[in-house]
C-alpha cells in the first residue's frame with residue numbers, strides 16, 4: 661500500500677531526535693514537507709514558513725504532526741482541521757483543559773482523526789505493569805522524575821514562560837504512565853511548586869494524590885529539573901498482594917521483587933506512529949486528557965515557594 665504523506669510542523673529538538681528519523685524508517689508514512697519558522701528542513705522535502713503556506717501549496721498532504729511548544733497548538737490544530745488534515749500532536753497537548761476539550765469537540769465536528777500522543781505509554785513494561793495492578797491492586801505508588809533541563813531543553817526559554825509547564829513538561833510523562841496503569845481513578849490532594857524567582861514555571865514539584873479507595877493507598881510524585889547525575893525516571897509500586905514493582909528508565913524497564921523481568925530499548929515513537937497508522941485505518945481519534953488534568957490540578961492546588969534564580 662502507498663505510504664501516507666505527512667508534514668512535520670516545528671523542527672525543534674523532538675522532531676529532529678524522534679519524529680523525522682522514525683518517519684524516515686516508517687512503512688506507513690512518507691515525509692512530504694516541513695514547516696519551520698527558521699526554515700529548517702529534512703532530506704529533500706519542501707520547507708514552508710507557516711502551515712497555511714503548506715496547505716495552499718501541497719493539498720495532497722493529508723496528515724500533520726505538530727511538534728511545537730504547547731502554547732501555539734490550539735490554533736494550529738484548528739487550522740489543520742479546517743484544512744481537512746488528520747493530526748498527531750506532541751505532548752503536553754495544550755496549556756489549558758478548555759483548549760484541549762475544544763480540540764476534541766472540533767475534531768469530532770470536522771470528522772478528522774486527532775491523536776494526542778503520550779510517548780511514555782508506548783512501552784511493554786508499562787502495559788505489563790497495568791496488567792499486574794489490575795490483578796493485584798495497589799497500596800502505594802511513588803513517582804520520582806528527575807532530569808536536567810539543560811540537557812533535555814537546552815536554551816528553550818518557552819518552558820519557563822506561562823503555559824510552558826516548567827518541570828511538569830517531563831512530569832506529565834510520568835502522569836501519562838500513572839493514569840494508564842492505575843486500576844482506579846486518582847486525584848491531586850495537594851502540591852508544592854518551587855519557582856525560580858526569575859521564572860514563571862516551577863523547577864521542582866511535589867504532589868500528593870488521593871483516591872476513592874477504602875484502603876487509602878499512598879500515592880505521591882516528585883519532579884525535579886536540576887538533576888545533573890543522569891535521569892531518574894522511576895515509578896515504585898507495592899501491590900495489595902505485597903509484590904514490589906519498579907518501572908525504571910522512563911517505563912522501559914520493569915523490575916518485580918528486585919528481578920528485572922522486562923528490559924527493552926526505547927521505541928516509543930515507533931509505537932506512536934504505528935498507533936497513528938491504525939487510528940487512520942479505522943478513522944478513529946484518540947484524545948486522552950487524563951495526564952493534563954492531573955497536572956492542571958497540581959497547578960490549581962499548588963502552594964508556591966520561590967527559590968534561587970535559574971540561568972542557563
Ligand code: NAP
Pocket residue numbers: 669670671672673674675695696697698699700727728729730732750751752779812813816818829
Ligand atoms: P524545541 O526544540 O523548542 O522545538 C519546538 C519548535 O517548534 C521550535 O524549534 C520551532 O521550530 C517551533 N515553534 C513554533 N512556534 C514556536 C513558538 N511560539 N515558540 C517556540 N518554538 C516554536 O522544543 P522540543 O524539545 O522539540 O519540544 C517540543 C514539544 O515536544 C514540547 O511540547 C515537548 O514537551 C515535546 N517533547 C520534547 C522532548 C524533548 O526531549 N525535548 C521529548 C518528548 C516530547 P521551527 O524553528 O522549526 O519553527
